Amino acid sequence: MPAPAEVGRAPGPPDGGWGWVVVFGAFLSIGFAYAFPKGLAIFFKEIQDFFGTSYSEVAWVSSIMLATTYGAGPISSILVNRYGSRPVVMFGGLLCGVGMVSAAFCTSILQLYVCVGFITGFGLALNLQPSVIIVGKYFLKRRPIANGLAMAGSPVMLCTLAPLNQFLFENFGWRGSFLILGAILLHCCVAGALFRPIGARTALVKTPVTEEGNDALKGKITEDGPMENRTEEEEGKDCFEKINQYLDFSLFKHRGFLIYLIGNVLMFLGFFAPIVFLAPYAKHTGIDEYSAAFLLSILAVVDMVARPATGIIANSRWVRPRIQYFFSFAIAFNGACHLLCPLASSYTGLIVYSSFFGLAFGMVCAMLFETLMDLVGAARFTSAVGLVTIAECCTILLGPPIGGILIDTFGDYKYMFIKCGAVMVLAGTFLFIMNYYNYRMLAKEEKERKRKEEDPKSVRTEDEGKKNWNKDSTQDGPELEPLREKGERVKKEMNGTVEV
Amino acid sequence: MPATFSRRCLGCLLLLLLCTRVSGGTPAGPAVATEKLKPASKQNSQSVSEHEIVLSGAPVEKSVSVPSPTKVELTCKLDENSHLKDPQVTWKKGSETISHTSKSRNSWTIQLTISDSSHLGTYTCILKGEKELSAVFHLQVPKIEGREKPIITYEGDRAVMVCKTEYNPKAWIWYMNMTNGTGQVSIDKVLPTDKFLIKRQSAKVSRLEILKLTKEDRGVYWCEASFDLGTSEARFELRVLSFTAPLKPFLAIVAEVAILVTAIALLEVYSKRKEKRGEKESDQIEQLKSEDVPRRRK
Numbered sequence: 013m014p015a016p017a018e019v020g021r022a023p024g025p026p027d028g029g030w031g032w033v034v035v036f037g038a039f040l041s042i043g044f045a046y047a048f049p050k051g052l053a054i055f056f057k058e059i060q061d062f063f064g065t066s067y068s069e070v071a072w073v074s075s076i077m078l079a080t081t082y083g084a085g086p087i088s089s090i091l092v093n094r095y096g097s098r099p100v101v102m103f104g105g106l107l108c109g110v111g112m113v114s115a116a117f118c119t120s121i122l123q124l125y126v127c128v129g130f131i132t133g134f135g136l137a138l139n140l141q142p143s144v145i146i147v148g149k150y151f152l153k154r155r156p157i158a159n160g161l162a163m164a165g166s167p168v169m170l171c172t173l174a175p176l177n178q179f180l181f182e183n184f185g186w187r188g189s190f191l192i193l194g195a196i197l198l199h200c201c202v203a204g205a206l207f208r209p210i211g212a213r214t215a216l217v218k219t220p221v222t223e224e225g226n227d228a229l230k231g232k233i234t235e236d237g238p239m240e241n242r243t244e245e246e247e248g249k250d251c252f253e254k255i256n257q258y259l260d261f262s263l264f265k266h267r268g269f270l271i272y273l274i275g276n277v278l279m280f281l282g283f284f285a286p287i288v289f290l291a292p293y294a295k296h297t298g299i300d301e302y303s304a305a306f307l308l309s310i311l312a313v314v315d316m317v318a319r320p321a322t323g324i325i326a327n328s329r330w331v332r333p334r335i336q337y338f339f340s341f342a343i344a345f346n347g348a349c350h351l352l353c354p355l356a357s358s359y360t361g362l363i364v365y366s367s368f369f370g371l372a373f374g375m376v377c378a379m380l381f382e383t384l385m386d387l388v389g390a391a392r393f394t395s396a397v398g399l400v401t402i403a404e405c406c407t408i409l410l411g412p413p414i415g416g417i418l419i420d421t422f423g424d425y426k427y428m429f430i431k432c433g434a435v436m437v438l439a440g441t442f443l444f445i446m447n448y449y450n451y452r453m454l455a456k457e458e459k460e461r462k463r464k465e466e467d468p469k470s471v472r473t474e475d476e477g478k479k480n481w482n483k484d485s486t487q488d489g490p491e492l493e494p495l496r497e498k499g500e501r502v503k504k505e506m507n508g509t510v511e512v
Numbered sequence: 513m514p515a516t517f518s519r520r521c522l523g524c525l526l527l528l529l530l531c532t533r534v535s536g537g538t539p540a541g542p543a544v545a546t547e548k549l550k551p552a553s554k555q556n557s558q559s560v561s562e563h564e565i566v567l568s569g570a571p572v573e574k575s576v577s578v579p580s581p582t583k584v585e586l587t588c589k590l591d592e593n594s595h596l597k598d599p600q601v602t603w604k605k606g607s608e609t610i611s612h613t614s615k616s617r618n619s620w621t622i623q624l625t626i627s628d629s630s631h632l633g634t635y636t637c638i639l640k641g642e643k644e645l646s647a648v649f650h651l652q653v654p655k656i657e658g659r660e661k662p663i664i665t666y667e668g669d670r671a672v673m674v675c676k677t678e679y680n681p682k683a684w685i686w687y688m689n690m691t692n693g694t695g696q697v698s699i700d701k702v703l704p705t706d707k708f709l710i711k712r713q714s715a716k717v718s719r720l721e722i723l724k725l726t727k728e729d730r731g732v733y734w735c736e737a738s739f740d741l742g743t744s745e746a747r748f749e750l751r752v753l754s755f756t757a758p759l760k761p762f763l764a765i766v767a768e769v770a771i772l773v774t775a776i777a778l779l780e781v782y783s784k785r786k787e788k789r790g791e792k793e794s795d796q797i798e799q800l801k802s803e804d805v806p807r808r809r810k
Contacts, residue, residue, distance in 0.1 A: 183664070188753070194762070199769060
């Protein structure tokens with residue numbers, strides 16, 4: 013039993029140790045989730061010939077997969093809230109495997125839509141969100157680095173899957189390749205096995221330490237026990253609170269979350285289209301097919317390096333407290349690259365553009381989830397990520413077709429680049445301004461809180477409305493096994509530093 | 513097509529990133545503009561097709577597809593920045609010289625009427641001055657696209673071979689090599705219709721489907737398109753595998769995954785036991801300490 017003097021000095025998230033193994037698992041998992049839909053494109057021509065369909069009908073497979081991966085976000089969040097990351101990821105891996113193996117026996121394109129699109133897509137969704145969530149549980153001080161490393165899985169997997177898929181296709185045809193890819197996707201189960209559940213920073217015992225607990229880093233506080241007591245009293249809110257238990261809709265009142273949501277939804281309108289159209293644009297300016305493909309390789313390699321590097325930068329003393337500004341800057345930088353792209357018409361110009369684009373793309377992706385964690389705290393992140401991905405789902409799918417329409421109407425690529433650039437610069441500026449406002453409001457609320465600290469408190473108080481959702485005491489959720497909490501430390505989320 | 517592995521990788525990276533596009537379809541922009549930009553070719557309403565090469569230094573070759581009898585104009589143009597002044601120009605087909613006309617100061621043209629296959633071939637323009645520059649036009653029957661790599665299929669499945677071209681051929685014929693080595697046999701004649709299906713999807717595309725594949729179906733297949741001026745061929749190689757071929761790697765990978773997962777689980781159980789043992793020991797030490805104190809007091 014811990015001596016009484018130790019109460020109040022609970023350990024924070026490990027920030028290392030097994031955490032790095034978890035990062036590796038997340039690296040695999042996230043890599044599969046993002047890279048797999050793109051890697052399937054190699055098989056499309058063969059499938060198109062085999063089933064006698066048009067190209068667009070086959071491309072729907074990829075789109076359905078992407079849509080399901082993003083759209084099933086909330087379901088993923090609910091499952092993680094209930095069962096923890098590990099079982100969800102392992103089930104997701106199994107589902108992916110089953111989906112691809114059944115796809116190997118498909119006899120029509122509709123069956124492919126179901127097996128590859130829905131089933132595998134859903135499996136990947138069950139991989140993506142929990143991986144991101146568990147990284148947030150294992151790290152606080154070094155979270156940006158961990159996030160950057162985990163997100164680097166996407167370009168690395170893409171560069172691995174592309175030649176691998178080509179090799180499989182040449183040796184086994186599309187059916188055999190799908191079978192073997194199903195087995196390869198089972199490695200997501202291995203990644204899931206690495207996701208050891210970790211305790212939340214919750215107080216099992218009411219401590220005399222006052223908790224300014226809003227931004228306190230809690231792993232995951234489930235409202236099971238106390239909630240049930242309360243809901244019996246407040247029957248009017250019964251159903252609503254039950255839903256909130258699994259998916260925290262109160263996030264929609266959270267200022268930071270709303271800012272992030274609007275900014276990101278806007279950004280994704282212009283995010284993916286340039287990648288899709290880079291090679292056709294290069295061919296349009298007279299560059300041959302292989303050099304055009306080389307541009308994409310440059311992009312991937314720079315991306316691979318940029319993501320961990322951004323993580324390290326974002327973790328530094330100067331950037332971490334103001335990480336939202338860095339994120340807005342990255343988005344605006346991305347937009348500026350696109351706006352300048354039409355000026356680059358020679359091959360060297362396009363190489364420069366690809367490098368900068370790869371850098372900007374990596375920067376944005378590395379911080380995509382880190383900033384959300386920063387705003388809502390790792391506890392509510394589970395629900396937040398689900399809600400954000402389903403909202404982004406629409407704009408992600410709309411982006412490239414809108415770009416395609418612009419290209420068709422004007423017959424020129426520059427309008428597509430201008431549109432993407434403008435949208436992203438707008439998103440970046442919006443995020444910058446709104447986060448400035450948010451930081452100021454938070455500073456004000458902080459001052460308020462310090463003022464209130466004059467009064468003695470024995471219970472956690474419900475402070476300024478925004479970022480709190482305190483419960484009196486908590487029950488262990490499925491994630492809380494090994495690390496028992498002996499008390500709680502006050503942490504200031506926004507400053508990114510831990511007050512010891 | 514260059515055959516190095518890295519080039520193929522780049523090719524597939526290109527393909528895979530292209531295909532993240534949603535069903536917006538292929539925009540008209542790139543489809544129009546993927547012709548080679550340097551030499552321009554036009555077709556005017558009197559079916560005279562004009563083709564031009566601009567010479568600047570390195571020798572240039574261009575393929576011109578002639579599907580049907582037509583008039584063709586070939587032009588060699590000197591780049592404005594070239595230092596070659598007043599060169600001596602010769603047009604040749606093989607060893608035969610052809611008379612040319614000069615449309616403008618730096619361009620020289622020949623006009624040809626292609627009415628049968630003897631008029632197809634290689635036409636060269638040579639510019640002699642301080643340096644010698646040359647350009648080559650290959651006039652030929654349109655090529656048809658097949659598949660260079662072998663098509664992999666499985667027993668009991670069906671194989672689909674698609675032949676495409678950009679022009680309208682008069683007819684498509686499919687041949688296969690008989691396995692007893694007697695040469696090519698036209699598939700139309702062999703034709704058990706539950707085994708071989710030939711569909712002409714459009715004028716430009718022909719499709720051969722072979723159903724209920726067996727190992728004997730493997731081999732080489734030919735697709736031939738006949739145009740007014742000749743025929744062109746494409747080759748397909750069909751390989752029929754049994755389903756155990758991919759099954760072996762599949763089972764190997766599944767076994768590997770199972771081993772890894774069990775190993776991780778065992779590692780975790782082991783480390784938890786160690787932790788519990790460690791905790792027990794520290795508890796015991798604490799107990800002994802606390803027992804010590806009252807004893808001392810006594």
